[in-house]
Amino acid sequence: xxxxxxxxxxxxxxxxxxxxxxxxxxxxxxxxxxxxxxxxxxxxxxxxxxxxxxxxxxxxxxxxxxxxxxxxxxxxxxxxxxxxxxxxxxxxxxxxxxxxxxxxxxxxxxxxxxxxxxxxxxxxxxxxxxxxxxxxxxxxxxxxxxxxxxxxxxxxxxxxxxxxxxxxxxxxxxxxxxxxxxxxxxxxxxxxxxxxxxxxxxxxxxxxxxxxxxxxxxxxxxxxxxxxxxxxxxxxxxxxxxxxxxxxxxxxxxxxxxxxxxxxxxxxxxxxxxxxxxxxxxxxxxxxxxxxxxx
Numbered sequence: 001x002x003x004x005x006x007x008x009x010x011x012x013x014x015x016x017x018x019x020x021x022x023x024x025x026x027x028x029x030x031x032x033x034x035x036x037x038x039x040x041x042x043x044x045x046x047x048x049x050x051x052x053x054x055x056x057x058x059x060x061x062x063x064x065x066x067x068x069x070x071x072x073x074x075x076x077x078x079x080x081x082x083x084x085x086x087x088x089x090x091x092x093x094x095x096x097x098x099x100x101x102x103x104x105x106x107x108x109x110x111x112x113x114x115x116x117x118x119x120x121x122x123x124x125x126x127x128x129x130x131x132x133x134x135x136x137x138x139x140x141x142x143x144x145x146x147x148x149x150x151x152x153x154x155x156x157x158x159x160x161x162x163x164x165x166x167x168x169x170x171x172x173x174x175x176x177x178x179x180x181x182x183x184x185x186x187x188x189x190x191x192x193x194x195x196x197x198x199x200x201x202x203x204x205x206x207x208x209x210x211x212x213x214x215x216x217x218x219x220x221x222x223x224x225x226x227x228x229x230x231x232x233x234x235x236x237x238x239x240x241x242x243x244x245x246x247x248x249x250x251x252x253x254x255x256x257x258x259x260x261x262x263x264x265x266x267x268x269x270x271x272x273x274x275x276x277x278x279x280x281x282x283x284x285x286x287x288x289x290x291x292x293x294x295x
Contacts, residue, residue: 003089004291007284008129008148010136012042012203013155014196015070015188017162022155022207023132025273029281030130038088038126042133043099045081046070050114057187069184071134071191078143081135084122085148088129094122127285137199146202151280154203161211161225163218182219205276208233209266230266233257234276242276250275 009026013019023039030037048056053075060068069075080095087094098117100106106113122129137146137154146152157165163185170176170184200206209232211225236242239260247262248254251272254264264272 003148003150004287006089006092006129007127007150007288008085008089008131009037009151009153009281009284010131010145010149011153011155012131012133012136012138012199014134014162014192015166017155017157018165018209019132019155022153022273023130025270026130026277029274029278030128033278033281033285035281035285036125036127037130038096038122038128040084040096040129040131040133041099042081042131042135043101044097044116045077045133045135046099047075047077049099049116067187067190069188069191071188071195073141073143073195076135078135078138078140078145081138082143082145082148085129085131085145088122089148092122092124092126094129095119096122127288128281134196135199137202138195139198139202140195146199150284151277152203152205153277154200154206156200156206157209158211158215160215160218161209161230164215164221164224167219167221168224178219204237206233206235207269207273208235209269227266227269232264232266232269232272234262234264234272236260236262247272247275 011019011022011026013022026037029035046053053070056075057068060066084094084096097119098105100109100111100113100115100117103113106115109117111117131149135145136149137152139146166185167178167181170181171178209227209230211230213225213229215221215225237260244256244262248256251262251264251268254262254268257263262272
C-alpha cells in the first residue's frame, strides 16, 4: 500500500492500445460502488499543445532528429506528473489540467482544440485518483512515477493489433492518412522501446489482447479484430490472493497458461475486469476508511 488514505489507480498503455475503453469500465465500477474519483488524462501532461508540438517536431527533424515523439521525456512533463502523484498520495492535493482533443471538448472552455486548460487544484472530497494515459508507470532520468501508484494496470495489445487500432482511430476521428499514421509509428519507435515497453514490467496486472485472425500486415487491414475474435491474456505480477478457481468458473472457456497468467475469450474482457478489479477497489477504499478512522 503506497498511500492508504489517498490511493492512486493508473492505467498505462501506448497510443491505440485501448486504455480509454478500460477507463469506461472503471467509471462503471466507481459509479456502482459510490466511489468519487478524480480523473486525470495523460495527455494533460504533454509539454506542448498541438501547434507547438507540430512546430517542435519540424525543428527536431530539420536538426536531424526524426524520433522526437509524445512517448519520450522531452515532450512531456514527467516531473509535474510525479509531483501530482506524490502530492495526492500525501494529502489528496495536487495540480491538474485538461487537454482539449476536439472542438466539442474545447467549446466548453472557449478555447481552440489542441490546447490545455489552465492548471487548477485537485477538487476536495475524492476517494481515489484515477490516471489513464501513456506514462502511468514511467521511470527515467531520476523520475519514478510508478512508485506512487497503488494499483497499476497495463493495457498491451500485441503490436500489430495496436497499430491496426491506431491507424483506424487516427484516420476515422482525426482525419489522418495511412501514410501519416505510419510515419508517426516509425518516428515513435525508439521512444516506444525505451519508455513505453519497460513500464509493463512495473504493472501489477497486464491485459494483453491477442487476435486470432490474420493481422500480418496491419497497414492494409480493413477492420479492427473484434473482442470475440481475440483472446485476453491477463498476467498478475503477484498472484498471491487472486482467486483463480473463482475466475475460471465465472469466465467460461478460460484457462491458466502459467501460474500467474489467466487466458479468457476477448468478449469477456469487461466481465473479467469487473471481477478482478472490483475486489481490489473495495480493499483500497476499506484501507482508506481505516486510515481515516471512518466507517
